Amino acid sequence: MTVPQRLSFVTIGARDVGRLRAFYAAWGWCERDGGSDAFAQFDVGGVRLALFPLAQLHAEAAPDAAPPEPGTWSGVTLAVNVAARAEVDAAFTAALAAGATPVSPPVAREWGGYSGYVADPEGTRWELAWLPGLLGD
Structure with missing residues (x-):
């Protein structure tokens, strides 16, 4: 099995x-x-986003790791x-109107797309992106 x-x-x-x-309702x-x-x-496409304490x-x-410090970045981004x-x-x-914090404004990316980053109220990073051809543009 795999x-x-x-x-x-x-x-x-x-x-x-x-x-x-x-925040996500907003x-x-x-x-x-x-x-x-x-x-x-929340249902997000074919995946479920869960919020858990x-x-x-x-x-x-x-259980064997130190808990993350408030305000530190986990190294994970969602898009x-x-x-x-x-x-x-x-x-x-x-996203900003809903209470997100701007991390980096949208810019043209070297990989051919266009994106910017925001953080939710607890620091989770979200990339808001357009990748040519991904969604059938």
């Missing part, structure tokens, strides 16, 4: 699940039924790709 080639969940360990729930994302300030889920996630996934270059600027503006 490990199936798919991604089912992305779980963000949250210091304040309620605050992140409100992005216009619809939460799955049954969420609370202790655990929340950081202390509990740390105990499960990294939302859009169908047209101009949509990056619109998504960037919408």
Whole structure:
């Protein structure tokens, strides 16, 4: 047997699940039924984004590691790709209006796309990107 080639969940360990729930709702994302300030889920394409208390996630996934320090970057970025270059600027503006912190404004990238980065209220980095041909532009 091999490990199936798919991604089912992305779980963000949250210091304040309620605050992140409100943030992603402000992005216009619809939460799955049954969420609370202790655990929340959003369908994002064929993957589910989960918000789970950081202390509990740390105990499960990294019991022998030091907990991450508040405000430090994990080295992981998540991305939302859009169908047209101009949509990056619109998504960037919408993310900031929802409470995201700008990390780097959208710029043309050496790999041929256009993207910028924002951080959610707990520092998770999101790339808002257009990659020619990815979404059938």
